[in-house]
Amino acid sequence: MERTFDALVVGAGYAGAVCARQLAEQGGKRVLVLERRDHIGGNAYDCLDQAGVLIHQYGPHIFHTNDKRVFDWLSRFTPWLDYQHRVIANIPDNAGGRMTYPVPFNLTSLETAFGPKEGKRLGDKLLAEYGAEQKVTILELRQNADPEIAALADYVYEHVFVHYTMKQWGQKPEEIDPNTTARVPVFLSRDDRYFQDAFQGMPKEGYTPMFERMLDHPNITVELGQDALKRLDVSGDEIRVDGEVFDSPVIYTGQADELFGFQFGPLPYRTLDFRFETLQQDDFQGYGTVNYTVDQDYTRITEFKHLTGQKLPGVTTIVKEYSRAFTGQPGETPYYAIINPENNAKYGQYKALADKFKNLHLLGRLAEYKYYNMDAIAGRALDLAEMLLTK
Ligand code: FAD
Ligand code: UDP
Numbered sequence: 001m002e003r004t005f006d007a008l009v010v011g012a013g014y015a016g017a018v019c020a021r022q023l024a025e026q027g028g029k030r031v032l033v034l035e036r037r038d039h040i041g042g043n044a045y046d047c048l049d050q051a052g053v054l055i056h057q058y059g060p061h062i063f064h065t066n067d068k069r070v071f072d073w074l075s076r077f078t079p080w081l082d083y084q085h086r087v088i089a090n091i092p093d094n095a096g097g098r099m100t101y102p103v104p105f106n107l108t109s110l111e112t113a114f115g116p117k118e119g120k121r122l123g124d125k126l127l128a129e130y131g132a133e134q135k136v137t138i139l140e141l142r143q144n145a146d147p148e149i150a151a152l153a154d155y156v157y158e159h160v161f162v163h164y165t166m167k168q169w170g171q172k173p174e175e176i177d178p179n180t181t182a183r184v185p186v187f188l189s190r191d192d193r194y195f196q197d198a199f200q201g202m203p204k205e206g207y208t209p210m211f212e213r214m215l216d217h218p219n220i221t222v223e224l225g226q227d228a229l230k231r232l233d234v235s236g237d238e239i240r241v242d243g244e245v246f247d248s249p250v251i252y253t254g255q256a257d258e259l260f261g262f263q264f265g266p267l268p269y270r271t272l273d274f275r276f277e278t279l280q281q282d283d284f285q286g287y288g289t290v291n292y293t294v295d296q297d298y299t300r301i302t303e304f305k306h307l308t309g310q311k312l313p314g315v316t317t318i319v320k321e322y323s324r325a326f327t328g329q330p331g332e333t334p335y336y337a338i339i340n341p342e343n344n345a346k347y348g349q350y351k352a353l354a355d356k357f358k359n360l361h362l363l364g365r366l367a368e369y370k371y372y373n374m375d376a377i378a379g380r381a382l383d384l385a386e387m388l389l390t391k
Pocket of ligand 1: 010011012013014015016034035036037041042043044058059060061062063064226227228229253254255272335336363364365366372373374375377
C-alpha cells in the first residue's frame with residue numbers, strides 16, 4: 001500500500017474528492033480513494049431517475065457561497081446554471097384554504113400574512129427597529145420587549161419555525177443549536193431568495209459529472225463499493241491499511257464514532273426518509289422547494305426540474321423529506337449532526353483519539369460532526385490539502 005499510494009482518502013464526497021484532487025494535482029501524490037457507496041459525489045450525488053428526470057438522490061442541493069476561491073476552484077470542473085433558490089411556506093389559512101409566502105419570512109411575507117396595510121405598518125416598525133436589509137434570527141426577534149413586535153415574533157415562530165423544527169429535529173427552536181434556525185432568519189427585505197451569497201448556481205450538467213472530472217486524474221484511483229473500515233485499522237499505535245503500517249496521510253470523511261468502533265457510544269444524528277414521486281405533468285408546485293411549516297408529516301417538497309432547469313415536458317419528479325432519529329441500522333444515512341454541548345463533548349473524545357495519529361485527518365460534515373454546507377467543506381478540503389503539501 002505505502003509503495004503504491006502516498007495518501008488514502010476515505011469517502012468520495014466534497015471533502016474527499018476536493019482533497020484528493022489537490023493532493024494529486026498540486027503535490028503529485030498518488031491517492032487512493034475508497035468509497036463505500038457504488039457512486040462518487042457523497043450526498044451531493046445526482047442521477048437520472050427512471051423517467052429521465054435529473055434528481056438529487058440524497059435531497060435537494062443548491063450551491064451557494066461567498067468564497068470566491070471555492071467557486072473558482074469548482075468552476076474548473078463545471079460550468080454553472082445561474083439558479084437563485086426561492087422557497088415558499090405553504091400553510092393553512094383561517095378560511096380552510098392554504099396560504100403561501102416567501103421563506104425566509106420577509107417584508108412580502110409580512111404583507112401576505114397580515115394584509116397589505118397592517119403588514120406594511122408592522123414592516124415599517126421592524127425597519128425602524130432593526131434597519132433595512134437586516135437579518136434577525138427568530139430567537140432574537142422573540143427577545144424584543146415591544147408588545148407588537150413580540151406578537152409578530154410569536155406569529156412567525158408559530159407559522160414558520162416551531163412545527164417545522166419539531167418535524168426536523170424532534171425539538172423546539174429554543175432547544176436546538178441557535179445557529180441552526182439562524183440559517184433562515186427573518187429578513188427585512190423584499191429579496192425573496194433563500195440565499196444572498198455572491199455566487200449561486202447549479203452545476204450545469206449536474207453534480208456527478210463535476211465530481212467525475214474532479215476525480216479524473218492519473219494520480220487518483222477510486223474504488224467504489226469499498227468500506228474502508230474493512231481495510232483501515234486504527235486500533236494500535238500506528239495506522240494499518242490492508243494489514244501494513246501506513247505512515248502517509250489518511251483523510252477520513254466518514255463518521256468519527258464508527259472509525260473508533262463506537263467506543264464512547266454513538267454520536268447522535270438525524271436521518272431522512274426520502275419519498276420520490278414521478279408525476280405525469282409539466283409542473284407540480286412552481287417552485288424548487290415548498291416548506292410545510294405548520295402541518296404535514298414531511299418538512300418540504302422539492303421539485304427537481306425547477307432546480308436543475310431541465311426541460312422535460314409531461315413529467316416531473318418531486319421528493320418529500322421525512323426526518324427521524326438515526327438508529328444506525330443498515331441502509332440508514334446520518335444526515336445531520338445534533339449539535340449540543342453533550343454531543344460535542346462526545347465528539348471531542350473521538351477527535352482526541354484521532355489526534356493521536358499524526359497522519360490521520362478528520363475532514364467533512366460527518367467526520368467533524370458539524371452542520372457544514374458544500375462550500376464550507378470544499379474550502380476546508382482545500383485548506384487541508386495545502387497544509388499537507390506545505391508540511
Ligand atoms: P458526504 O457527502 O457525506 O460524503 C462522505 C462520503 O464518505 C460518502 O460518500 C460516504 O459513503 C463515504 N464514507 C463514509 N464512511 C465510509 C467508509 N467507511 N468507507 C468508505 N466510504 C465511506 N449543502 C449546500 O451547500 N447546499 C444545499 O442545498 C445542501 N442541501 C443539503 C440537503 C440535505 C438533505 C443534506 C443532508 C445536506 C445538504 N447540504 C447542502 C450539505 C452537503 O450535503 C454537505 O455539505 C456535503 O455533502 C458534505 O460533504 P462531505 O464530503 O463532508 O460528506
Ligand atoms: N427552519 C424552519 N422553517 C423553515 C425553514 C427552516 O423552522 O421554513 C429551521 C429548521 O429548524 C431547519 C433550520 O431552520 O432545520 C435550517 O433550515 P435549512 O433550510 O437551512 O435546512 P437544511 O436545508 O440544511 O435542511
